[in-house]
Amino acid sequence: MAENRFYLASSPHFSLNLSTQKIMLAVVIALLPECIYGVAVFGFRALAVILAGVAGSVLFELLFLAATRQKIVIKNLSAVVSGIMLSLVCPPTIPLWQVLIGSFVAMVVAKGLFGGIGSNVFNPALTGRAVLFLSFPSAMGARWIDPARVSEGLDGISSATALSSIKNGSLSIEGFDFASYFFGNRAGCIGETSVFLILVSFAFLMLFRIVDWRAPLSMVVTVFAGTFIHSAVKTADLHGALMNGLVSLLTGGLVFGAAFMVTDYATTPATRPGRLLFGFGCGMITFLIRSFGGYPEGVMFSILIMNSVAPFLNNLTVRMYGHGKKGSRRLDASKIDMEFDIGSARPSEIPSGMEGGKDE
Amino acid sequence: MKELTNKCPLTPAFPASGCVTIPVTMGGAPNRPLVQVGDAVARGQVIASGDKFMNCPVHSSIAGKVKKICDCTVTGNQNVPCIVIESDGSDRTEYMEALDPFACSVEEALERIKNAGIVGMGGASFPAHVKLNPPKDKEIEYVLVNAAECEPYLTCDERTMIESPERLLDGLAIALRLVGARGIIALEDNKSYIKPLLEEAILKKGYGDDMGVCLVKTKYPQGSEKFIVYSCLGVEIPSGKLPSDAGVMISNVGTFCAISDAFRLGKPLIERSLTISGGAVVNPCNITVPVGTVVSDLIPGVFSIKADELVKVISGGPMMGFSMGTIDFPIAKGTSGVTFLTKKETFLTAEDQCISCARCVSTCAMRLSPLLISRSLQENDVKKAMRFGLMDCIECGCCAFVCPANINLVQRFRLGKAFARSHLAEQRAKAEAQKNQGDAQKSKEQK
Numbered sequence: 001m002a003e004n005r006f007y008l009a010s011s012p013h014f015s016l017n018l019s020t021q022k023i024m025l026a027v028v029i030a031l032l033p034e035c036i037y038g039v040a041v042f043g044f045r046a047l048a049v050i051l052a053g054v055a056g057s058v059l060f061e062l063l064f065l066a067a068t069r070q071k072i073v074i075k076n077l078s079a080v081v082s083g084i085m086l087s088l089v090c091p092p093t094i095p096l097w098q099v100l101i102g103s104f105v106a107m108v109v110a111k112g113l114f115g116g117i118g119s120n121v122f123n124p125a126l127t128g129r130a131v132l133f134l135s136f137p138s139a140m141g142a143r144w145i146d147p148a149r150v151s152e153g154l155d156g157i158s159s160a161t162a163l164s165s166i167k168n169g170s171l172s173i174e175g176f177d178f179a180s181y182f183f184g185n186r187a188g189c190i191g192e193t194s195v196f197l198i199l200v201s202f203a204f205l206m207l208f209r210i211v212d213w214r215a216p217l218s219m220v221v222t223v224f225a226g227t228f229i230h231s232a233v234k235t236a237d238l239h240g241a242l243m244n245g246l247v248s249l250l251t252g253g254l255v256f257g258a259a260f261m262v263t264d265y266a267t268t269p270a271t272r273p274g275r276l277l278f279g280f281g282c283g284m285i286t287f288l289i290r291s292f293g294g295y296p297e298g299v300m301f302s303i304l305i306m307n308s309v310a311p312f313l314n315n316l317t318v319r320m321y322g323h324g325k326k327g328s329r330r331l332d333a334s335k336i337d338m339e340f341d342i343g344s345a346r347p348s349e350i351p352s353g354m355e356g357g358k359d360e
Numbered sequence: 361m362k363e364l365t366n367k368c369p370l371t372p373a374f375p376a377s378g379c380v381t382i383p384v385t386m387g388g389a390p391n392r393p394l395v396q397v398g399d400a401v402a403r404g405q406v407i408a409s410g411d412k413f414m415n416c417p418v419h420s421s422i423a424g425k426v427k428k429i430c431d432c433t434v435t436g437n438q439n440v441p442c443i444v445i446e447s448d449g450s451d452r453t454e455y456m457e458a459l460d461p462f463a464c465s466v467e468e469a470l471e472r473i474k475n476a477g478i479v480g481m482g483g484a485s486f487p488a489h490v491k492l493n494p495p496k497d498k499e500i501e502y503v504l505v506n507a508a509e510c511e512p513y514l515t516c517d518e519r520t521m522i523e524s525p526e527r528l529l530d531g532l533a534i535a536l537r538l539v540g541a542r543g544i545i546a547l548e549d550n551k552s553y554i555k556p557l558l559e560e561a562i563l564k565k566g567y568g569d570d571m572g573v574c575l576v577k578t579k580y581p582q583g584s585e586k587f588i589v590y591s592c593l594g595v596e597i598p599s600g601k602l603p604s605d606a607g608v609m610i611s612n613v614g615t616f617c618a619i620s621d622a623f624r625l626g627k628p629l630i631e632r633s634l635t636i637s638g639g640a641v642v643n644p645c646n647i648t649v650p651v652g653t654v655v656s657d658l659i660p661g662v663f664s665i666k667a668d669e670l671v672k673v674i675s676g677g678p679m680m681g682f683s684m685g686t687i688d689f690p691i692a693k694g695t696s697g698v699t700f701l702t703k704k705e706t707f708l709t710a711e712d713q714c715i716s717c718a719r720c721v722s723t724c725a726m727r728l729s730p731l732l733i734s735r736s737l738q739e740n741d742v743k744k745a746m747r748f749g750l751m752d753c754i755e756c757g758c759c760a761f762v763c764p765a766n767i768n769l770v771q772r773f774r775l776g777k778a779f780a781r782s783h784l785a786e787q788r789a790k791a792e793a794q795k796n797q798g799d800a801q802k803s804k805e806q807k
Binding site: 117 | 597598601678712713760762771
């Protein structure tokens with residue numbers, strides 16, 4: 001009869017009906033502007049890199065899951081996201097077989113072997129890039145395409161990005177073109193050049209509450225502040241220091257890393273104070289590598305280094321309800337007296353309080 | 361979802377079979393039946409009680425004959441002793457004498473509330489006479505009427521406030537007199553149109569100095585006592601303590617109405633209002649029924665269900681209610697609604713792997729870290745789970761609600777809490793045993 005016809009479960013019996021797939025799809029959509037712009041600026045070579053990255057990631061994840069006899073969860077699109085991210089942080093000139101090696105490292109070494117989605121310690125795309133960066137330094141950092149020279153009809157191969165020029169002293173901030181750097185008319189990796197588009201994507205992700213602002217903001221602010229203070233102390237020129245700070249934000253992969261890598265779910269802390277500190281650590285290490293280290297860019301290494309301490313930062317939590325000082329304070333009646341403002345002395349005012357009625 | 365029923369007036373309803381199944385205990389200490397099979401009972405007559413302070417008597421909600429006393433399934437899918445009474449068609453009532461709550465002594469008033477069998481009608485069913493008699497060292501400064509009704513679908517409190525605000529205010533005035541405090545009616549702002557109605561009624565009664573209406577944000581779980589206190593008064597209830605530790609007493613709208621009836625009419629708590637709603641109900645409604653009415657007894661006379669679409673029956677609202685295996689369960693004093701959900705509304709999906717998105721962390725109203733609690737529990741590390749707030753969880757269900765991987769977080773925490781409690785008790789017992797042993801040894805040595 002009526003017995004056992006209904007589902008029995010512990011509450012809640014209701015859900016927002018989100019899924020991993022929907023979240024990953026939103027990230028893919030958010031990354032599309034960078035992809036399209038990258039192809040538009042660097043040509044179809046960039047498209048080939050992106051497609052190789054995605055195809056490689058999906059393929060390697062599929063093979064790994066099949067080989068280890070796990071449930072095939074390709075449908076959740078996380079491999080696609082990692083693939084796009086990896087190719088967007090590669091230069092457009094990279095040989096495609098190297099992209100495949102990168103995606104193998106990302107999906108199998110960094111993600112699969114650590115336990116799959118949600119369990120990885122290091123950001124897969126960045127791990128893939130780090131291996132490529134250390135294995136093939138000439139392909140990953142010596143040759144760049146300068147969009148300005150492409151439009152002049154040349155092959156566009158230049159030897160340096162702004163950061164490496166600044167590092168070896170051949171670029172000074174006087175001639176720095178802020179607008180072209182902001183809108184992405186410069187040499188760099190496929191997806192990292194246009195700060196403007198990255199901000200648009202980030203706003204999109206914020207709007208749908210896919211990402212949290214804490215870690216990215218704290219990273220960017222730390223790099224800016226570090227560069228500003230360092231430069232101000234060195235040159236005692238406040239205006240110049242300010243410019244240096246701004247240049248540090250617009251160059252390299254800082255904004256891309258802050259928007260997409262520092263907001264990665266599995267490899268960053270889950271708690272709010274943990275995220276703030278995580279961003280600070282990333283920013284600090286980036287600043288130190290850029291200013292004092294041997295490499296022109298430090299975003300990748302800073303994030304990978306901070307990834308390893310993320311689980312410990314989770315121990316930093318906010319004050320829970322009912323704990324601490326505020327949780328043990330008793331009512332202060334004198335502060336709440338204003339609640340009782342409908343005294344019989346002013347009955348005439350009550351009809352004007354009917355504005356709530358229009359809700360009906 | 362509230363709009364399904366918030367325009368539906370409360371209508372009296374009566375079980376079609378003429379029988380009610382009244383659980384022997386509905387809140388407080390376990391009662392024992394005072395009647396036997398075959399006894400004739402009047403409406404309002406005490407049929408079960410006990411002699412402890414925490415006992416809360418139960419009354420017959422109809423006039424008739426005791427048909428049987430047996431175990432029946434109630435909310436929570438447990439089988440508990442119930443008294444089944446069959447109506448004899450008469451309306452024989454045996455209420456208590458009316459009592460002037462402002463003329464009698466506090467002791468008399470508390471006695472009356474106890475005799476009327478009044479318990480919290482929001483779901484927890486805590487005896488009202490205990491709540492209104494706080495320990496001497498915990499002075500109550502504010503009495504809060506919890507009119508937030510934050511559960512989706514439920515609107516019976518909203519209707520009660522529109523239809524009989526004077527009962528609510530009278531009940532509140534009685535409570536204020538008993539504990540010597542001021543009263544605040546806390547409304548979620550989706551019901552802001554009720555505020556002027558209530559304020560007008562307060563003025564008419566001349567309670568303007570002692571009562572106020574406070575609008576709070578419409579945001580689940582606003583109606584949990586911890587958040588309603590914070591939203592209205594800006595204080596938090598200390599971890600592991602009661603509202604009275606913060607100087608506040610909180611009760612549901614229905615409870616205050618029942619208190620008023622107990623004095624003015626001498627009527628015990630034998631009726632309650634509730635909402636029948638959900639996507640699988642053809643005609644969602646608000647009804648007032650005798651306590652003990654079996655839900656299936658109202659079909660199809662009062663409402664009908666789409667039997668082919670119904671997959672889940674919930675006693676209460678969808679966020680914190682109990683899913684039931686049958687619709688043959690009685691409406692008790694604490695049943696604020698019955699929700700019938702369709703497959704589309706229930707999202708029956710399998711658990712996925714956690715992607716650490718931390719949505720649960722940003723959603724948790726208690727500011728806990730659900731995913732870290734869940735991980736610690738998986739590692740069998742109760743201590744760590746408690747550090748992340750396991751025991752502070754109020755089981756509101758927000759974390760499981762937002763989880764994209766559909767992980768049954770709250771459900772796990774319930775198990776975890778039970779496990780932690782037994783673990784703690786074990787440790788305490790061990791420590792005690794060790795201490796006793798030590799003492800024994802010492803005394804031996806001394807000899």
